[in-house]
Amino acid sequence: MGNSLSPVIAEVFMENLEEIAFAGVDITIKPRFFKRYVDDIFVVITNGKEDQFLEYLNSLFPEQISFTMEKESNRTLPFLDALVIRHDELVQTTVYRKATQSERYLDFSSHHLHSVFRSVIKGVVDRAEKVCDHEFIQPELQYITETLSKKRIP
Structure with a gap:
């Protein structure tokens, strides 16, 4: 550790x-x-x-740190958990997920406190609200609903 x-x-x-x-x-x-x-x-x-x-x-500081770079592709660039989308005079953001993301959440039938499931829901919804620009929020919330319903999280 x-x-x-x-x-x-x-x-x-x-x-x-x-x-x-x-x-x-x-x-x-x-x-x-x-x-x-x-x-x-x-x-x-x-x-x-x-x-x-x-x-x-x-x-x-070549002995201490080495930076790498990810360049914009098709006017988009992922940064942390946001996808930055560049238009001519406007920049927008939405939630970014790596291709390897598995969307693994606890199944609702598992023996966990309901507060754990509420926290999961709150976390992904809060992220959507903080990261997504207005036009992306509804599709993101729909995605969250569909993903969590697969794990039977109401």
Whole structure:
């Protein structure tokens, strides 16, 4: 099991890396938008500059960390559990599921407290409400209903 200080040390390291990165980045490859959650980073950058920026990040602490990149495909990019969809003047989000996601939930006939099932429902509905833009919320709620009903969760 990992050390309980590990998340704190990782956060301090990443904050330090960000400070160094932005203090020394060449203006020609500087991202227009940069957000980080733990060690996942979402960047909006001038088209064609993404590889240079990745190379720059990887040059900062090459022995300690190596970044990889997932590029936008068909105007979409998964980030954490959201799928970011880019239109000409608009960005939308919906829930993202990896192709390998199994949708495994407890069967309602299992011997668990009903509060456990309520928490599962609340969790997936809350995620849908927080992640989905307006036009995606109803299809996502329908998907949740169908998925949970297969496990006989009312």
